[in-house]
Amino acid sequence: MTPTEINWPVALRATDTAEQAAAMRALRDVLHHGLRIALSSRGDVSEAHLEDFAQESLLRILDRLDQFQGRSKFTTWAQAIALNTAFTELRRKRWQDVSLDALLADGERLAEPGMIAEDVLGAQEDRQRLVAVLREAIEHQLTPKQRAAIMGELREMPFDQIVELLGTSRSAAYKMLHDARRALKQSLQAAGITGTDIQNAFNL
Amino acid sequence: MKPQDQPLTSEQVGSVLKMLALTTERELNCSECLQHVGEFAETRLASQPVDAVMSSIEQHLALCPECREEFEALMTILQAGK
Numbered sequence A: 001m002t003p004t005e006i007n008w009p010v011a012l013r014a015t016d017t018a019e020q021a022a023a024m025r026a027l028r029d030v031l032h033h034g035l036r037i038a039l040s041s042r043g044d045v046s047e048a049h050l051e052d053f054a055q056e057s058l059l060r061i062l063d064r065l066d067q068f069q070g071r072s073k074f075t076t077w078a079q080a081i082a083l084n085t086a087f088t089e090l091r092r093k094r095w096q097d098v099s100l101d102a103l104l105a106d107g108e109r110l111a112e113p114g115m116i117a118e119d120v121l122g123a124q125e126d127r128q129r130l131v132a133v134l135r136e137a138i139e140h141q142l143t144p145k146q147r148a149a150i151m152g153e154l155r156e157m158p159f160d161q162i163v164e165l166l167g168t169s170r171s172a173a174y175k176m177l178h179d180a181r182r183a184l185k186q187s188l189q190a191a192g193i194t195g196t197d198i199q200n201a202f203n204l
Numbered sequence B: 001m002k003p004q005d006q007p008l009t010s011e012q013v014g015s016v017l018k019m020l021a022l023t024t025e026r027e028l029n030c031s032e033c034l035q036h037v038g039e040f041a042e043t044r045l046a047s048q049p050v051d052a053v054m055s056s057i058e059q060h061l062a063l064c065p066e067c068r069e070e071f072e073a074l075m076t077i078l079q080a081g082k
Helices: A008-012 A017-039 A047-063 A074-095 A100-109 A125-141 A144-154 A159-166 A170-190 A195-202 B010-022 B030-045 B052-063 B065-080
Strands: none
Touching: A008 A017, A008 A074, A017 A047, A017 A074, A017 B065, A047 A074, A074 A159, A074 B030, A074 B065, A100 A144, A100 A159, A125 A170, A125 A195, A125 B010, A144 A159, A144 A170, A144 B010, A159 A170, A170 B010, A195 B010, B010 B052, B030 B052, B030 B065, B052 B065
């Protein structure tokens, strides 16, 4: 039977343990194959990593089988979870030595003039004005934790790591970041800066 | 130099401003995106029009580099299997 012919939710819940084990092995192979394709260009992913990611993903998928709503193919839904598992782990390794103090200190630097180099601003007046308004808003509208979280995002720090460092919940961290972005956006709007102005200034 | 010691690049400044331009009152979070991204990827692969839920996924992907990286990897897998 090919992966497209298997009724995965049924097979993975099978009361016959041999049938269930066969489905788990088959799904694990599908995940492993997909991860190999997706991560083939990375030099930091070994065969052992692929094995670990596939196994960990399988456990996550089994744990949240009830969340599959059938709005995509089961294997597509499962691959998305496997990729999330793999990338989360790879990002965590890159940032594992960063402390809360370092993140907060980095956030405080966000409003400093030197944080955005002159060559980034260039000679364009519209860019300079835009960044000046942004810096002002970062300094006066955000809390230290909001500055740290925004900086973490800018540095492409994994969201889970930001949550962990700030010692908060995922939902509280989401709200904190969303509130921060809304506050900054309102400051830009109050200064008469529109989305189009931003796109034009930075060629977005 | 550690990542947190580096000054911001032009791309990073641009991306925070783009992030602000895209910010709306109601947004999906990463968990909600993960729940629906498979459907969104299949819709894109089939070049079908997106509905309201799929539009909110699109908006989240524009805002979130992590989810976007995972979505692009998912598209790579789906395209390889076509």
